[in-house]
Amino acid sequence: MTSAEALLVTPLHKLHVELGAKMVPFAGYDMPVQYASGIIQEHLHTRQQAGLFDVSHMGQIRVTGATAEACLERLMPVDLAALPVNQQCYTLLTNDAGGVRDDLMICRRGEEDFVLVVNAANKAADLAYLKSGISEDNQLGLLDQQALLALQGPASIDVMAELAPQLLALKFMQAANCELAGVHCFVTRSGYTGEDGFEISLPASSAEKVARTLLAFDQVAAIGLGARDSLRLEAGLCLYGHELNEQISPVEAGLNWVIAKSRRQGGEKEAGFPGGELVLQQIKAGVSRKRVGLRSPERAPIRMGTRMQTEQGREAGEVSSGGYSPVTKGAIAMAYVSPELAHSGTQLMALVRGKQRPVEVVELPFVSHRYI
């Protein structure tokens, strides 16, 4: 069997093909990287109006049970006791070395009911890991009959409110049940573009109906994974496998804010997650590299793995993600550099195909977030 034959598909696969998508393998799925208008147009459309993304390849994992909250808190630096019903937060599965197994969204759907959204490539590993860490008096399962759509961009609220007016009251990172086109959906106001937007979990069998309903709005266009990546890069958001991995700590990644106050030094639930002592120590003592934004005066993309030097020729660090920014019309990147170089204004040289290309350390994000 070839790898092409082994690829999984999402419930919207047929629709992607019908819409003229260019399909590529991604995390074991045959996914749309772009549609006919191309990545730059799709990117700008999302920033200006609303883009519909199929993110059904991501893992939706439900954990229920009387001790689910306590078990989950032992695996991630969250304060779930402080998380109200229908509220979600961004968090991490850490490892014993203080690195990151995965980054995820966790939402409380009921007193003893949580749903996690994890990266597609880590889905199986996360599930096995959660199974080992969550006691058997709880239930744990992959919601593999649920699709996941994202509607992102400033017009997404207008579109969603037309279908379900009660969503107007939803704030950033809040969740609600609603009917869209007669289909029962679980919606959160969140996303991965830096724009206002929604993520919609719904039965796989009805995903195409809801997707077509959304695409029927003039403001909405189908957007592929190519623009999803350029949008999150402009928004300065981490991508697992690039800015995050088992060897990178949350502190190096600039994600100190993800460590809940109660899990920090002096908090009532101090540490208590894998690698917790190490991570808290890093917050206090500092780290040897930090995630930064880079901007280039030139158009040439500076991609993952590119080495950087100081103007004096000293090793400075390595690019974790880079590409072309359709909004700023130039090359942007994120990188890990020594802490003394991690302040905005630092001039560095990126080594691209043997040539030195000047880059400047800048504040993240490259394009301001517009969450509601």
Add this chain to the structure above:
Amino acid sequence: MSERRYTEQHEWLEVDGTLITVGVTDFAQNQLGDIVFVELPEVGAELSAGDEAIVIESVKAAGEIGFPFDGVVESVNELLSDAPETINADPLGKGWMVKVRLEGMPDLGDLMDEDGYKVFVLAC
């Protein structure tokens, strides 16, 4: 009179005596997607057959383009430094990349003609 030939790397070569104009095909630009940067050799640069003298970067990926003959770069398409998307819009015309002067008449034996390339592309 000039004639157009094609390589298996989806370049087109317009051969006019000893002057060869190089670009990429419509298939290539379509595969690359939105092109955001092109690095061209300098005028006067000496190319050896197989040198990957041109870099094309799209939103998705970087690609390098070889030239099948020895020659000297006579001119480059300056338009592409500010408007590399011209290659997407008009790959066979305004999106040309370099003109290279050869010392003698080129041996076109290994290159595909229009019909040959059409068949080749169907298998890609």
